[in-house]
Amino acid sequence: MDLRPAEVTSILEQEIASYGGASKMQSVGTVLSVGDGVARVYGLDDCMMNELLEFPGGVRGVALNLEEDNVGCVLLGDASKVREGDTVKSTGRIISVPTGPALLGRVVNALGDPLDGKGPLGAGADDLRPIEQPAPSVVERQPVTEPLQTGIKAIDAMIPIGRGQRELIIGDRQTGKSALLIDTILSQKTTGGGDPTNKDQVICIYVAMGQKQSTVVDIVRRLEEQGAMSYSIVVSASAMDEASMQYLAAYAGCAMGERFRDEGRHVVIMYDDLYKQALAYRQVMLLLRRPPGREAFPGDVFNLHSRLLERAAKLADNAPEINSRFAAGGGSLTALPVVETQEGDVAAYIPTNVISITDGQIFLEANLFNSGVRPAVNAGISVSRVGGAAQIPPMKKNAGSLRLDLAQFRELQAFAQFGSDLDSATQAKLTRGERLVEILKQGQYVPVPVAEQVMIIYAGTSGGLDDLPASRVAEFEQAFIEYVNERHPEVAEAIAGAAKDIPDETKAVLDQAITTVKAGMLAG
Amino acid sequence: MIVDPVSTRYAGALFGLAQRTGVLDAVGRDVEQLGLQMASPGVRDFLCGSQASLAERRAGLDKLSADYHALTKNLLSLLLDKRREAVLVGLPDAFAQRRLQEQGAVEGEVAAARPLDAADLDALAASLGKLLGKQVLLKSRLAPDLLAGVQVTVDNRMLDTSVRGRLEGLRRKLLDAPLPASGA
Numbered sequence: 001m002d003l004r005p006a007e008v009t010s011i012l013e014q015e016i017a018s019y020g021g022a023s024k025m026q027s028v029g030t031v032l033s034v035g036d037g038v039a040r041v042y043g044l045d046d047c048m049m050n051e052l053l054e055f056p057g058g059v060r061g062v063a064l065n066l067e068e069d070n071v072g073c074v075l076l077g078d079a080s081k082v083r084e085g086d087t088v089k090s091t092g093r094i095i096s097v098p099t100g101p102a103l104l105g106r107v108v109n110a111l112g113d114p115l116d117g118k119g120p121l122g123a124g125a126d127d128l129r130p131i132e133q134p135a136p137s138v139v140e141r142q143p144v145t146e147p148l149q150t151g152i153k154a155i156d157a158m159i160p161i162g163r164g165q166r167e168l169i170i171g172d173r174q175t176g177k178s179a180l181l182i183d184t185i186l187s188q189k190t191t192g193g194g195d196p197t198n199k200d201q202v203i204c205i206y207v208a209m210g211q212k213q214s215t216v217v218d219i220v221r222r223l224e225e226q227g228a229m230s231y232s233i234v235v236s237a238s239a240m241d242e243a244s245m246q247y248l249a250a251y252a253g254c255a256m257g258e259r260f261r262d263e264g265r266h267v268v269i270m271y272d273d274l275y276k277q278a279l280a281y282r283q284v285m286l287l288l289r290r291p292p293g294r295e296a297f298p299g300d301v302f303n304l305h306s307r308l309l310e311r312a313a314k315l316a317d318n319a320p321e322i323n324s325r326f327a328a329g330g331g332s333l334t335a336l337p338v339v340e341t342q343e344g345d346v347a348a349y350i351p352t353n354v355i356s357i358t359d360g361q362i363f364l365e366a367n368l369f370n371s372g373v374r375p376a377v378n379a380g381i382s383v384s385r386v387g388g389a390a391q392i393p394p395m396k397k398n399a400g401s402l403r404l405d406l407a408q409f410r411e412l413q414a415f416a417q418f419g420s421d422l423d424s425a426t427q428a429k430l431t432r433g434e435r436l437v438e439i440l441k442q443g444q445y446v447p448v449p450v451a452e453q454v455m456i457i458y459a460g461t462s463g464g465l466d467d468l469p470a471s472r473v474a475e476f477e478q479a480f481i482e483y484v485n486e487r488h489p490e491v492a493e494a495i496a497g498a499a500k501d502i503p504d505e506t507k508a509v510l511d512q513a514i515t516t517v518k519a520g521m522l523a524g
Numbered sequence: 525m526i527v528d529p530v531s532t533r534y535a536g537a538l539f540g541l542a543q544r545t546g547v548l549d550a551v552g553r554d555v556e557q558l559g560l561q562m563a564s565p566g567v568r569d570f571l572c573g574s575q576a577s578l579a580e581r582r583a584g585l586d587k588l589s590a591d592y593h594a595l596t597k598n599l600l601s602l603l604l605d606k607r608r609e610a611v612l613v614g615l616p617d618a619f620a621q622r623r624l625q626e627q628g629a630v631e632g633e634v635a636a637a638r639p640l641d642a643a644d645l646d647a648l649a650a651s652l653g654k655l656l657g658k659q660v661l662l663k664s665r666l667a668p669d670l671l672a673g674v675q676v677t678v679d680n681r682m683l684d685t686s687v688r689g690r691l692e693g694l695r696r697k698l699l700d701a702p703l704p705a706s707g708a
Contacts, residue, residue, distance in 0.1 A: 008698065015694050025655070028682040030526065042526050043680035058696075069529050089682070 027090040031055070032070060034082045037242050038287045041071045041088045050132055054089045057081035061088070062095050062244065065288050072288040074244035076111065094130045097252045098123035099259035104196045104203070107220055107234040110249035112256075115236060116220075129259060131251040135310040140323055142316045147390040148202070148268060148334050151187025151447020152180065154377040154440040157399040157457055158406075159362055162390030163202075163266050163332040164314025168354055170339045170346060171364030175376050177338050179444050180364070181206065181270045182219060184336065185228050187447035188268065196231045203260045204232040205269040207253035209246045210276030213238045226445065239276075246280035247304075254311050257333050261315065264328030269312070273338035274305055278350050295349045305350075306357050309335050360384035374441060379406055394454050397501040401461045402436060409433020428466070435465045438473035451492035452481050455510060458502060464514040472521065480517045488513070525631065527621055531614030538599050538615075539622045547593055552623065554589070554596040559616030561588055572609040581609075629659040632678035635667040637686065640674075652678060 029043030039061060041053070053061040053073055059081050065072030075082065097112035102123040107116040114121055144162035161167045169177050185204040192201025208216045216236045223229045233256055237249035250271050257267040271277070278301055285298040293299045312335035316322070319329040339354050344366065346355070355361055360383045369376035391399065408429050416422060416430060439460045442448065448456075456477050459465055468476055484491050494506045502510070542551040562568050570576055570584055582604055589597050603611050624631060634640065634648060645662055652660045660678055667675070670686035684690075 011697055012694075015690075015697070025681045025683050028677065028680060032526070045680045058699075069527075087682075 029071065029088045029090075031082060031084050031086045031088060033084060034075075034079060036287050037075050037079050037244060038284065039073055039075055039079075039082060039088075041073060042069065044071045044088065044090055047071050047090055048092075048094065050094050050130075052091045052093050052095050054091055055082045056086050062248075064284070065290070074242070074284055074288075076242065076244055094132070095248070096128040096130045097255050098127045099129045099256045100127045101196065102127065103233045103256055104231060105229045105233075107216075107236055109241070110235065110237045110245040110252045112252060127259075129255045131248060131255045132307075133255060133258060133311065135307070136313045136315060136319070136326075137323075140316055140319045140326070141313050144314050144332075144386045144390055146266075146314075146332070147387070147392060147450075148184075148266075149187055149190070149447075149450050150180070150184040151190075151449070152183055152375055152377075153442055153448055153453050153457070154375055154379065155180075155362060156391075156450060156453055157395060157440070158379050158403050159360065159377070159382045159384040160387035160391045160395075160399075161334065161336075161384060162314075162387045163268075163334050164312060165360070165384070165386050165390075166309045166312045166335040166337065166358040167384060167387070168337050168339060168358040168361040169364065170341060170351060170355070170361050171376070172341055172344055172366045175364035175366050175369045176374060176444075177340070177364055178215070178219070178272055180362070180375055181272060181336060181338070182222060183445065183447050184268065184270070185223060185232055186226050186445060188231065189226075189228055190447075190449060191266075192231070194227050194230050199265065201231050201265075203257070203265055203267045204228070205235065205253050205257050205267065206232065207235040207237075207249050207269065207271050209237050209249050209271065209273065210239050210280060211236070211272065213240065222445070243280040243283040247277050247284060250274070250277055250308055254308060254333075258311060261313070261331040261333040262326045262328070264315075264331040266332045266334075268334040268336060271308075271335065271337040273340050274354055275340045275350050278304065297349065301350070302353050302357075305337075305354055309337060309354075309357050311335075359386045372441075373437065374444075377440075379403070379440075380410060392450060392454075392496065392498075393500050394495050394498045394502045395450060395457075398454060398457050398461055402457055405429070405432055405461065406436055409436065431466050432460075432463065434470040435468070435473055436460050438470050439465075439477065441474065449492070451495040452485075454495045454502065455481065455484060455491065458507070458510055459514050462511070462514075464511070464518070468518060468521070476517060476521060479521065480513060483517050484510070484513050525617050525621060527618045528610075528614050530608065531611045531618040532622070534599065534603070534608070534611050535615055535618035535622050538595065539619060539626070542595055543626075545595070547595060550593040551596050552619070554592040555616050555619045557592075558589075558596075558600075558612070562613055562616070568613060571612055578604070624661070627659065629661055630656065630679045632660050632662050632676060634662050634664045635670060635675040635677075635686075636664060637666075637668055637670045637672050637674075639666060640664050648674070648676065652676065652683075 027045055027047065029041040032040040032042050047063050047066060049063065049066060051063045053063055055061060059075055059077040061073040061075045063071050063073045098121055100123055102121045106114055106118065106121065108114055144164045146163045148161045148163045150156055150161060169180060171177050185206065188202040188204055192198035195201055206219065216238060220234055223232055235249050235253040237246040253269055257269045260267045278297060281301065281304055282297050286292060286296065290298045312333045314332040315326060315329050317329040319326040337354060337358065339351050341348065341351055362382045363378040364376045365378045368378060412426055412429055439456055459480060465473060465476065488509050491506055491509055494503055538551065542548045571581055585600055585604060589600050603609065645664055649660045649662045656678065670688045673686035675686045675689060676683045
């Protein structure tokens with residue numbers, strides 16, 4: 001890090017010029033007790049909720065409990081430097097983080113301090129935003145209409161996510177929850193070529209709370225390798241950090257995303273994961289002696305998540321006219337919270353809370369994952385309550401029959417296990433289902449553009465693959481997409497621009513391609 | 525002065541009663557005396573600890589308050605009955621604060637790098653009094669580590685004009701200064 005003498009000189013100049021000026025009366029208090037990362041402070045008469053406090057030795061704290069004769073606060077830093085009897089000063093500032101383009105490509109902690117060793121952020125005092133902000137009101141929003149393409153066939157086809165939606169990703173450990181998020185980030189590169197200054201580029205914010213540091217390092221490295229860090233911000237509060245940092249990281253990340261949303265940009269923020277965040281919050285609140293409720297979580301653990309997720313929104317086009325805090329209208333903040341379940345128990349306290357807050361959920365199942373269906377999305381119980389309006393028309397048309405075919409397949413599959421004598425109609429449904437399941441399988445880190453998704457789903461639902469062995473579907477898919485993109489590059493455009501279903505002439509091209517590629521495979 | 529809310533309530537009750545019956549000075553002296561006695565760890569541990577039985581503690585308290593006014597004695601017995609021995613420690617401070625409040629005054633402390641003379645202290649108290657709208661009673665304390673200037677603490681508010689405070693402020697500003705990103 002290079003220190004610039006000119007900057008230091010200008011600060012000194014200001015200091016000298018204002019030296020003789022009147023000092024302000026500051027509110028102070030005395031530390032009554034300190035331990036486990038929380039302190040109780042006597043005094044601090046006009047302390048505000050969430051105000052930053054200054055302890056001796058440069059340690060900072062946040063006031064969370066304002067009581068009759070003392071203030072309970074969490075320490076954000078080395079608590080061993082704070083002693084009983086120390087003088088605490090109030091700062092008059094609500095806890096804030098730097099926001100804006102300077103953060104893109106960076107890894108920061110819950111206070112916005114860089115963690116990646118790439119030097120200072122270069123964000124100014126104007127870029128500071130309080131981490132707790134009210135969510136946009138009813139009139140400042142508009143319905144979700146644009147798709148957020150995750151690049152994952154199973155999701156974009158059956159559980160579509162719209163920009164401004166909140167879609168929960170839920171599943172046991174090791175079911176591919178984080179992998180799904182990374183694929184989504186990689187897929188956003190297609191929106192603006194990975195250029196963060198491009199207005200169409202979707203900004204991605206990944207908030208890691210209570211994760212292993214090695215996991216965070218892996219994710220950052222993967223994003224860098226694939227050129228996805230240029231439009232991403234990683235907020236990390238790993239398992240090693242103080243519980244207070246872990247629970248504040250979600251709000252800090254949200255404040256960073258809101259800055260872009262309010263400037264008319266599109267943002268997707270991923271909270272990985274809210275269960276660990278609730279655990280961190282529980283720890284802090286129990287130490288502050290707030291009364292415990294169910295599973296020892298404090299009473300406001302629902303509000304902890306609802307006020308966070310409520311900040312995801314699709315802003316109205318005329319939002320700046322209604323409220324001057326918005327610099328531009330039409331921006332969106334999509335939230336993809338993750339909740340880890342224990343032994344598939346989605347009826348536990350935190351999962352049911354977050355399920356009820358969000359606009360749908362994607363269930364990932366350990367059974368599916370282990371039987372090789374990856375991504376392990378359980379299409380039967382996963383839903384998206386608003387995303388349907390956000391699908392491109394040809395996808396909507398084709399995915400409808402996909403959902404139906406798969407539902408029938410699942411029903412018959414259980415039934416077919418009992419007997420071998422099946423009528424031909426049932427046999428046909430089973431054959432179709434097996435191939436559709438194969439189509440929806442997808443490797444990690446290979447997001448599929450939406451037009452290609454429509455092509456292969458059309459091939460499956462039109463029955464073109466029924467005479468191909470299920471084990472060769474993946475092979476077919478690759479050859480088919482290659483063939484179409486090479487011989488008929490106009491197909492992708494025709495699909496993306498279609499106002500309703502795939503145009504008939506394009507369908508003819510696809511049918512012909514299916515036959516040709518299949519013939520080539522069966523011959524060879 | 526850290527005063528807990530329970531002591532404040534008991535002190536308020538005692539003060540009001542004493543004021544109405546016109547024995548404020550006598551009760552005030554008693555409470556001051558109590559403060560001096562409670563300052564001894566032996567007395568404090570005996571009365572507030574759990575080693576002595578209630579009867580022993582009551583006898584001890586009676587002996588200690590033999591020449592107190594009847595009102596003060598009543599309060600001490602009440603505290604023991606209600607198991608509020610901790611208030612015995614907090615009461616003198618709480619009572620003193622209540623008396624100051626009645627007079628429209630606040631206590632404060634001045635920490636200075638060099639000894640302050642009476643004129644300086646009076647001038648400081650007068651200007652602070654104008655600022656806060658209350659009479660300010662200042663105690664002075666010598667704190668050479670401030671280097672120069674004074675640090676006044678009144679009523680949970682601090683006015684820091686010391687050189688050390690300013691140096692710390694400068695240090696913080698330098699650390700927080702938005703430096704340009706490297707390579708920019």
